[in-house]
Amino acid sequence: MKKAFPDDDVRPKKFGVAMADVVQVVVTNTGLKIPPIVYDRKTGESVTKSDIMKARNYKTVHNTDYIIIVTEKGIKDNSLTEEREGILLVHPRIVVDIARRIRSFLIEISKQTQSNKGRQSKQAKLYGYFTSTEYYREIKETSEIKEKLDQLQKKEEDYHKNTWKRRKEFVTEWYEINKKNEEVVSDITQDDQMGNEGQDESKEDGDNPSS
Numbered sequence: 725m726k727k728a729f730p731d732d733d734v735r736p737k738k739f740g741v742a743m744a745d746v747v748q749v750v751v752t753n754t755g756l757k758i759p760p761i762v763y764d765r766k767t768g769e770s771v772t773k774s775d776i777m778k779a780r781n782y783k784t785v786h787n788t789d790y791i792i793i794v795t796e797k798g799i800k801d802n803s804l805t806e807e808r809e810g811i812l813l814v815h816p817r818i819v820v821d822i823a824r825r826i827r828s829f830l831i832e833i834s835k836q837t838q839s840n841k842g843r844q845s846k847q848a849k850l851y852g853y854f855t856s857t858e859y860y861r862e863i864k865e866t867s868e869i870k871e872k873l874d875q876l877q878k879k880e881e882d883y884h885k886n887t888w889k890r891r892k893e894f895v896t897e898w899y900e901i902n903k904k905n906e907e908v909v910s911d912i913t914q915d916d917q918m919g920n921e922g923q924d925e926s927k928e929d930g931d932n933p934s935s
Contacts, residue, residue: 725763728820729827733757744782744791748823750830758834759788761826763819771798771813779811789847790826794819804863807855818863822854 725748726734733749746763762782766775771793779791793813799806804815805822814822829850853859 725820725823728823732827743785744779747786748827750827752831752834756834758830759790760786761790761792761823761830762786762788763792763794763823766793766795766798768795769797771795771808776809776811780809790830792819792822803860805854805860807851812851812854817867821863825854826850 725732725746729748731753732751735747735749737743737745744762745765748761748763750758750760752758764775764779764782775793775798779793782791783789791811793811794816795813796816799813799815804818806813812822829846833846
């Protein structure tokens with residue numbers, strides 16, 4: 725979250741303190757701090773009623789209505805988002821995108837002077853959109869596109885790896901053939917040299933008067 729929102733005040737959980745795992749205090753471009761977005765991470769197979777009650781209590785602890793439980797396996801029907809008793813459950817894959825939209829919403833609200841009723845209405849619409857089939861379909865489509873891009877990238881990388889491997893094999897074969905030819909030529913020239921040396925020795929022996 726610190727990397728995704730460098731302008732905000734992102735605070736991790738303090739040991740021994742009853743608080744959420746991460747508190748993101750939203751900071752506007754004018755330096756104004758507005759109600760935070762709070763995250764609670766759940767790694768289990770499900771999100772229990774106790775987890776929901778704990779998250780709802782964070783509304784009082786952190787003085788905010790924007791609580792997100794980040795869970796990979798706790799959302800029903802293998803969805804990416806779910807609203808449960810006023811608490812938003814979000815898959816880790818899209819939590820940054822959800823947070824970015826909520827942050828924009830909070831900054832926009834901070835610029836306006838509206839009644840609490842108007843704010844609650846917008847909050848309800850926001851949650852409604854994030855849990856709608858339309859939003860889920862768009863997220864699913866973008867996930868599928870990303871998966872296709874990843875597969876394409878992998879195929880391209882594999883192609884280059886195979887090309888480099890084949891090129892290396894060809895160079896090795898070329899080197900081995902040249903080496904073999906050089907050895908054959910070297911053996912032949914050495915035999916010629918040895919034959920010439922033998923002839924020279926025979927000549928010398930024939931010219932020697934003592935023979």
